[in-house]
Amino acid sequence: MAAYPRPVEFTGTEAYLTNPALEAAVRCSLVLEKPLLVRGEPGTGKTLLAEAVAKALDMPLITWHVKSTTRAQEGLYHYDTVQRLYDSRFGDHDVRDIREYIHMGALGRAFQSPERVVLLIDEIDKADIEFPNDLLHELDRMRFTVMETGDEVAAAHRPVVIITSNAEKELPDAFLRRCIFHYIDFPDRELMARIVDVHHPGLDRDLLDQALSAFFAVRGMDRIRKPPSTSELVDWIAMLQTAGVDSVDLDNAPFLGTLLKKEQDMEAFFNRTSRRF
Amino acid sequence: MGPFFLGLLYRLREQDVAVGVTEALALSAALKAGAHDDTVRGFYYAARATLIHHEGHLDAFDRAFLAEYGDLDWDTSLTEQLREWLDEQNVRLSENAQEAPDLAELLEMFAQRKREQQERHDGGPYWIGTGGKSQLGQGGYAESGLSTGSSGGGRAAIRIADMRSYRPYRSDVTLDIRQMEVALRRLRAFVREGAQVELDIEATIDETARNAGEIEVVVRPPSKPNTHVILMIDVGGSMFPYSKLMSQLFSATKKATHFKELRTYYFHNCVYGKVYGTDRFTEPTWVHDLLRECGPHYKLIMVGDAYMAPYELGQAGPWSATDATRVPGIEWLRILTDHFSDSVWLNPEPLSRWEGTTIEEVGRVFEMFPLTTEGLTEAMAHLNKGTPARR
Numbered sequence: 200m201a202a203y204p205r206p207v208e209f210t211g212t213e214a215y216l217t218n219p220a221l222e223a224a225v226r227c228s229l230v231l232e233k234p235l236l237v238r239g240e241p242g243t244g245k246t247l248l249a250e251a252v253a254k255a256l257d258m259p260l261i262t263w264h265v266k267s268t269t270r271a272q273e274g275l276y277h278y279d280t281v282q283r284l285y286d287s288r289f290g291d292h293d294v295r296d297i298r299e300y301i302h303m304g305a306l307g308r309a310f311q312s313p314e315r316v317v318l319l320i321d322e323i324d325k326a327d328i329e330f331p332n333d334l335l336h337e338l339d340r341m342r343f344t345v346m347e348t349g350d351e352v353a354a355a356h357r358p359v360v361i362i363t364s365n366a367e368k369e370l371p372d373a374f375l376r377r378c379i380f381h382y383i384d385f386p387d388r389e390l391m392a393r394i395v396d397v398h399h400p401g402l403d404r405d406l407l408d409q410a411l412s413a414f415f416a417v418r419g420m421d422r423i424r425k426p427p428s429t430s431e432l433v434d435w436i437a438m439l440q441t442a443g444v445d446s447v448d449l450d451n452a453p454f455l456g457t458l459l460k461k462e463q464d465m466e467a468f469f470n471r472t473s474r475r476f
Numbered sequence: 477m478g479p480f481f482l483g484l485l486y487r488l489r490e491q492d493v494a495v496g497v498t499e500a501l502a503l504s505a506a507l508k509a510g511a512h513d514d515t516v517r518g519f520y521y522a523a524r525a526t527l528i529h530h531e532g533h534l535d536a537f538d539r540a541f542l543a544e545y546g547d548l549d550w551d552t553s554l555t556e557q558l559r560e561w562l563d564e565q566n567v568r569l570s571e572n573a574q575e576a577p578d579l580a581e582l583l584e585m586f587a588q589r590k591r592e593q594q595e596r597h598d599g600g601p602y603w604i605g606t607g608g609k610s611q612l613g614q615g616g617y618a619e620s621g622l623s624t625g626s627s628g629g630g631r632a633a634i635r636i637a638d639m640r641s642y643r644p645y646r647s648d649v650t651l652d653i654r655q656m657e658v659a660l661r662r663l664r665a666f667v668r669e670g671a672q673v674e675l676d677i678e679a680t681i682d683e684t685a686r687n688a689g690e691i692e693v694v695v696r697p698p699s700k701p702n703t704h705v706i707l708m709i710d711v712g713g714s715m716f717p718y719s720k721l722m723s724q725l726f727s728a729t730k731k732a733t734h735f736k737e738l739r740t741y742y743f744h745n746c747v748y749g750k751v752y753g754t755d756r757f758t759e760p761t762w763v764h765d766l767l768r769e770c771g772p773h774y775k776l777i778m779v780g781d782a783y784m785a786p787y788e789l790g791q792a793g794p795w796s797a798t799d800a801t802r803v804p805g806i807e808w809l810r811i812l813t814d815h816f817s818d819s820v821w822l823n824p825e826p827l828s829r830w831e832g833t834t835i836e837e838v839g840r841v842f843e844m845f846p847l848t849t850e851g852l853t854e855a856m857a858h859l860n861k862g863t864p865a866r867r
Contacts, residue, residue: 223511223521230509231502231526238531267733280677284684288691328657369654375529376498382531 214397215244215251216390224381225252231379234320234338234360236370239383242428245363248383249319252361259312261358262319263305269326271333274306275343276352297347306337307352315356324364331374339377386429388415398433399440409447410436416449417458422467427458484523487540493533502526514555516548655849656728662856663775664734667702674698704737704773705729706766706816710780711755712745718781718824721847725779725822739770745784746805747812763808767815775859776812776819779847782838783825789834809841820855822847 209225211217217225228235237245253260263274283300286292292299303311309318323331337343338360342353362378364370386394388411395407410432418426427435435457444453452458459465481503488495503526512518520541528537672695683692707729709722729738741751741761751766753759789805803811813819821842823835830836830844838844845855 219517220521220524223513223518224525226511227502227506227522227525230511231505233502236529281675284680284691287689328654328661369657371654372494372529378529379502379525380529381525382534 209255212251212254215247216393224379228379232357234362234378236362236378236380238364240385242430243383246321249317249361253317259316261305261309261316264321265323265326267325274304276304276307276345277302278347301345309358310352310354316358318358318360320362323362332371399436413447413449413452423464425461431458484540484544487543491536493536495527499527514553659852659856660732663703665702668697668699670697672697701734701736703735705735706774706776707740708778709742711742714781714783721824746788747808748805772817774816776816778821781825782823782835784834813841818859820858
């Protein structure tokens with residue numbers, strides 16, 4: 200039986216609140232050394248989780264922001280042919296050493312790191328549909344070969360891999376099977392109050408209460424296409440505070456644009472108002 | 477004797493959640509490493525994190541967990557509870573009394589005992605004094621160590637799992653869209669056009685070498701998707717049973733980012749002169765106008781059951797009295813296949829129903845494929861056949 204490292208406790212940080220489900224998922228990911236796939240609505244703190252884990256475990260964080268054009272190869276390494284070509288022409292560099300022109304990507308840097316790191320692969324669903332599959336092998340074996348040199352880059356310490364994905368897009372089964380899965384629920388009122396507290400300590404209780412009521416009422420409206428999330432609420436409350444507003448309700452909600460970012464949603468909101476009268 | 481949690485795995489499989497060896501090994505390793513903190517709560521979360529890979533399956537997990545372990549106490553030690561319970565059942569824990577059985581062993585015994593209990597419950601008197609399955613979660617056991625859902629004061633596993641808070645995420649729909657997306661990917665084709673902003677490394681090296689080492693940079697336009705697709709969907713009454721499948725296909729097509737252009741039109745049973753921009757038959761477009769706008773390089777995908785009364789195919793549409801052409805339905809279909817060099821018809825009706833109906837007739841005009849994942853894949857391959865590969 201393989202020996203597993205002792206479970207490392209992750210119980211959140213001062214700024215990042217967790218719950219037993221999330222802690223258990225992080226624990227499983229740590230002891231099994233499998234990537235942790237975090238899904239959930241936008242604004243539920245998926246990305247922040249990686250930062251919090253890195254901070255709590257006192258490990259460096261390496262982030263790989265995935266875009267629609269990102270290819271798996273970019274995460275491993277990049278061979279800068281252009282620079283080499285340039286140097287060969289004007290060069291004060293020794294262009295014979297190809298290694299000078301191999302630059303590690305996020306995955307490569309995580310593998311090469313002398314200490315265990317947290318690797319965040321952020322918004323993996325943004326890339327091409329096959330992208331996650333292209334990473335399977337490297338994430339499984341935690342090593343890859345640089346084709347140009349034949350060098351093998353192997354992880355001295357398997358990085359703690361945290362992958363985030365929006366709930367909207369499906370990921371390949373083969374990829375999912377290799378991950379520990381956690382779905383971040385949208386915070387309930389109680390947790391939301393604690394989250395706001397972290398960002399705005401000492402906020403007036405009544406204002407918090409009213410803001411939360413308005414916020415959850417807006418979220419509950421059927422016709423809102425893009426319901427506001429945590430970050431919008433935090434921004435909104437900041438606005439309210441700055442402007443010295445001391446009471447809000449649905450009919451008297453200044454800076455609504457902070458909560459509702461779509462024109463149709465604004466319209467839907469005001470139609471609700473007009474319908475009531 | 478296998479791992480104790482096999483029951484949980486099989487209950488998940490009963491609900492079409494594909495868990496297998498990978499998941500079993502992961503959970504087993506997690507428990508060995510103590511990731512569950514020796515509480516039922518911890519076990520619930522650890523099992524959920526390792527066995528489930530999609531929020532659409534969380535509800536199935538809650539149901540499976542309830543059925544398997546619903547009567548365990550949530551916050552107390554898993555090992556202790558099992559030991560006491562088994563002790564109560566007069567199960568001999570170990571040959572050697574000093575040798576404490578490990579958790580896996582305990583849970584296995586628990587599961588085995590429960591199975592027996594469930595099986596023999598109908599026999600009644602076997603479990604005299606302790607009641608059967610129905611009593612297990614209630615009353616009597618609470619005093620003897622295994623406190624239960626109803627007596628635990630809201631701390632039992634059953635309370636959390638029983639909230640079934642993930643029910644809204646049960647989206648059996650979305651699970652298959654991916655397969656469709658992958659099939660649609662076969663329609664990928666790229667062309668290099670636009671500004672020359674990409675460095676062509678091979679050509680640059682080649683030219684530089686020819687130039688005796690003087691750098692000769694060769695640039696080229698970036699490669700862009702070059703597939704134009706027209707999707708025509710039948711929203712006739714007979715298509716109603718397939719509305720879920722249709723919406724799946726529709727969202728998969730909408731999500732496909734590798735099309736340069738995607739046009740969607742709707743028709744009712746058969747195409748007669750006009751197709752519509754919405755499924756409520758507004759925004760009409762004349763087929764002739766459409767053909768003028770869209771060259772033969774557009775790939776046409778028809779989706780429908782092609783099942784109609786024979787006269788609908790053989791006769792002209794109802795509006796045709798005012799139209800000079802008086803073209804019957806089947807002819808309109810021929811006009812479409814003649815215009816577009818690549819076209820297919822996807823049919824949700826099972827193959828067995830194709831013969832001897834209008835489906836057969838439409839199938840003579842259009843290359844027809846069943847609307848299944850395999851059918852879709854074949855259809856996409858067929859759409860690519862005619863076009864010479866452009867890279």
